[in-house]
Amino acid sequence: MVFVADLFTNKQIRDEQPLPPKPLTVSELSKKIDDALQGRIGRIDVVGQINSPKLGNHWYFTLADEEAKIDCAMWASRVTTIESGEFEGGKPKQGDLVIIRGTLGHYAKYGKTQMYVERMKSAGDEKGSLQQAFDALVLELRDKGWFSEEHKKALPAYPRKIAVITSATSAAVRDVIETARQRWTGVELLVVNVPVQGNAAVASIIKALEKVDANAKSMQIDAIIVTRGGGSLEELWSFNDRGVVEAAFRCETPIVAAIGHESDTSIIELVADLRASTPTQAAMVLIPDSDELLQMVDHFNLRLTSGVIRAIEHGQSKIKHTQATLTSVCSAKLHQKNTNVASLSESLTARRPHALLQKRQKTALTLSSALQTYIKQRIALSTSKIDTLQGKLDAIDPKVVLQRGFSLTEDASGKLIRSGKDVADGQKIRTVLAHGTIESKVECTT
Structure with missing residues (x-):
């Protein structure tokens, strides 16, 4: 006995005939x-x-x-x-x-x-009634100032952990995970699985927002992504629900919302701290690009190295100038003292006071000797200070480091190679020594 259900009346039609043998x-x-x-x-x-x-x-x-x-x-x-x-x-x-x-x-x-x-x-x-409800809630919340910039929280520059509230089996969460993997592997993603449409969606999304925000500090969550893929107004309606919107507005943790396609706009996106057009863009605005960060580090390192070299060259120039000035001043003073002594000697000799002349000559010779000793000591002390400063400068001079047996290795563009990961097999490199350079090709890296 076979009963076949009528597709449209739900009545059952009794059929006494056997099923056909061929399916x-x-x-x-x-x-x-x-x-x-x-x-x-x-x-x-x-x-x-x-x-x-x-x-x-x-x-x-x-x-x-x-x-x-x-x-x-x-x-x-x-x-x-x-x-x-x-x-x-x-x-x-x-x-x-x-x-x-x-x-x-x-x-x-x-x-x-x-x-x-x-x-x-x-x-x-x-x-339609849904569009009317959407417009009414948008108008109400805009009048309350919920969409204004004063309520927008700053996004973290380098987030450690991001909570992603969405369906764990959706294409949206796969896009977020893949984007995070490509940009910065150091960020941790916490996927909070919720239904994004249907009867249970609203309550689940509200609970997820409240629980994540309440535990954000203890779990070290720096930001929240709320996202889902595209759909009709009905399918996206959970993210226009007043309860969901209010839960998002009350969150102290920064929120990036990406609901549906770029042409879709949900009310949760209007109260979020930033609206992204797609799940991928939501991840991009929160997660820094590690390649860009490395380029910034290299740029700052180059600027720092150039600044140190300029400071060394300026210091060396200043020392040379000071040394020349000091030598000139000391020589001029010594010459002046000798001239004065000679003049006094001539004056005394002209007056012929023999005893006084001898005494003065003796005194003059003593003073001259003492003065020469003092000047030599001052010159020696100044020269010692100059040598000490020169030694300190030489200690940090890259050329001196090379003379100790060290070397620098760089690629064809002149960029320093710090690790074996920076070169590839077959790549040409140049090693800078204290005297000359060596051109070589990489056979293998370890």
Whole structure:
């Protein structure tokens, strides 16, 4: 005994005949479904909200209400039957409420039921209920100032750990993980698995936001990414829910939100500290690029090295100038003293006071000797100080380091090689010694 369920009345039709011995192919089953849909329902009128419209020559869109949706197709020959002026700009927009007439069919290639639209007209000037609710909440929260810059928190420059609130099996979380792996392996991602649509989504997202924020300090979480892939307004609605939006606004941890595609906007994105167009961009704005950081370090290292070299050269020049000045001054003073002594000697000799002359000569000789000794001591002391300073400068001079037996190795562009990871097999390198350079090729690295 076999009972076959009626697809549309849920009645059971009793069939006393045995099942046919040959099973149906998938194509045959699809044909029977298509025949059943068209034969039992025929042409029908349906009212609903336009979602995800793709309006070229042929129109493809989803017709939805708060609880269900169905894919629709309207061929170009049918599009031309729409009266001019029926829709602003000649085409319906996202969120427009319309009445369509057509037939149901089964699209065998993708195994889905869709409606083939023959007629379409506007259901009135009002937008769909979801769009109305969206606009009302946006207006309310904007008036409260929830979207203003004063409420936006600064994002961490170098986050250690990021919580990602999304479905753990989604393409969105895979995009975030892959982007993080490419940019900086040092960042840790904590994936908080939540349903992103359906009855349980709102409560789960609120709980996740509150729990992550409450434990952010103890778990060292520096930022939160809230994300999911694209979808219709209904599918994205959890992120427009007042409770979810309020939970995000109350978070003390910075939030980056990326909901749907770039053309989609959810209210949680408006209250978040930053809106990203895609999950990948959300990861990019939070996670620094390690390659860029290394380039910055190399740049600062080059500037520091250049500054040290300039300081050494300036110090050496100043020492040489001081040494020359000191030598000149001491020589001039010594010459002046000798001149004075000679003048005094001549004066005394001219007056012929023999005893006084001898005494003065003796005194003059003593003073001259003492002065020469003092000047020599001062010159020796100054020379010692100069030699000490010169020794300190020589100790940090890269050329002196090379003379001790060390060497510097650089690539063809002149960039210093610090590790075997910086070169590849077969690469040409140059080793700088105290006297000359050596050109070589890398055979292997370890």
